[in-house]
Amino acid sequence: RTAGRTRWSLTRESQECSDEINGILNETMSVSGQLLVKLFGREDREYERYRAANEKMINLNIRESMAGKWFMVILNTTSSVGPMLLYLAGGILMMRYNSDITVGDITVLVGLLGQMYRPVNQLLNIQVDWIRSMAMFTRIFEYYDMPAEIQNAPDAVIPESTDGSVTFDHVEFYYEPDRQILKDVSFRLKSGDCIAIVGPSGSGKSTMINLIPRLYDAVSGTITFGGIDVKKLDLHFLRDHVGIVSQETYLFNGTIRDNLLYARSDATEQELIEACKKANIYDFISSQEKGLDTMVGNRGLKLSGGEKQRISIARVLLKDPALLIFDEATSALDSISEQKIQEAIEPLIQSRTSILIAHRLSTILAADEILVVSGGVIVERGSHAKLVKAGGVYTELYNTQFSKATAADPDHSDYRVENHIYPGDEY
Incomplete structure (x- = not known):
């Protein structure tokens, strides 16, 4: 949950920064914007503004990628420890207690455990991707949720003609x-x-x-x-x-x-x-x-x-x-x-x-x-x-x-x- 909240926050910041970069590009790379920048000799200033925003975007993307890595480390470690414990337990049973368990039995159990781990890991990864996607779409949802100031009346009139008065x-x-x-x-x-x-x-x-x-x-x-x-x-x-x-x-x-x-x-x-x-x-x-x-x-x-x-x-x-x-x-x-x-x-x-x-x-x-x-x-x-x-x-x-x-x-x-x-x- 902590990793999810962190990713959510960083993704929203990243989207806001992306909007800022797009705004800079739209302003300065348009025909009118380019002309204004050249006439006032502000190429270096606009370059620095874009560089700063882009650097901020890179840092946010790195932080977002690193967020929750400790959770994935624990998950992968747990997935690796499981087969080790099976091999250890099987070996002890075979050597000390003369169990009827064979190497083939242990191998089958390890294979089954791997089949169980794979969908669980995939589901956990889906949660991470879902949190990131929802954070990205939040800004879009906020826009769509804004009430329209100008709306048709429920019983809007459509005349056959009008004189324009x-x-x-x-x-x-x-x-x-x-x-x-x-x-x-x-x-x-x-x-x-x-x-x-x-x-x-x-x-x-x-x-x-x-x-x-x-x-x-x-x-x-x-x-x-x-x-x-x-x-x-x-x-x-x-x-x-x-x-x-x-x-x-x-x-x-x-x-x-x-x-x-x-x-x-x-x-x-x-x-x-x-x-x-x-x-x-x-x-x-x-x-x-x-x-x-x-x-x-x-x-x-x-x-x-x-x-x-x-x-x-x-x-x-x-x-x-x-x-x-x-x-x-x-x-x-x-x-x-x-x-x-x-x-x-x-x-x-x-x-x-x-x-x-x-x-x-x-x-x-x-x-x-x-x-x-x-x-x-x-x-x-x-x-x-x-x-x-x-x-x-x-x-x-x-x-x-x-x-x-x-x-x-x-x-x-x-x-x-x-x-x-x-x-x-x-x-």
Whole structure:
């Protein structure tokens, strides 16, 4: 029992150390991780970190292998002493007491004893292996035993269709009670309309849209999708009808076709082409030697940021969601890439229920309503012209973005403001 407890403890430590090593490898050997290590010249530091973790792992494995060896020594010694005692007792009986026992009889008894010892030893070894295996699987069991935070309602509703309308009714949300993210958020997005959400970084914009497909659940208040509380909707139905284009585009290591078909595996060639045309990426794809079968590399390494983002848009369009959400889809791109994505987005938001989240105000002019979020609260709402004149947070964002442009060209600043021309648009 002592040996088993020791092995259990060491095996768990060994698994934790193995996870640490895998984490180091995943961080430093990935494409982004390698680049960061090289740019900051931290090769020696990362090597030393890995060496220390690996040395700890080796020591734990040695200790684990040595744990309980004394038990195995006693077991093997007992197994060896048994035949010796039989030979000794048989010899004494034969020589001193003239017993009828023969050497063959003693040999048979020793053979039978060996046959008895073998399964006993095997069973004891099974116990050692079982304890080690259970210690290794404990971490997996702990993960599987964790309750799912987001679950389908027992009587989840699966509507035949949905119009994509969204309503937030006094919604509040926090990760920790002492740090509230959203406070009493209420708005309504009608079917076919477009709402833009703007505000400083960390104001809760992305959190708001994450509540719609139930990546998280609101702490209080109600969110409806298509007129039905999202908590009562079937999760698969809900997420199947919400399409999100995020700022950080993720592409799998495969072809463009593979990444597009991830949205809908039964899509035809013509449907793929149409989605790419709507996303303003088809010209680029058709210029490639292998077209849709062009490899994108790990996380889309072989493509530019704008190309990855437009493929991401095509992938969401192929899903054909009732609600289309663009979460900072152009914030990390240059003006040319941003313009191409804008050309792809504008026709889409005119024909679909959509939500735009953006830092750059030039991307939200086509919205039917603009919500200004600050500190987790909707502080302003209305059209662009109305908000610019209001003198609030939106005006501050507006002035911050365009102060340089007006200073650089004061003679045309009034014309720019009046006609909603933004820095970079004229190029």
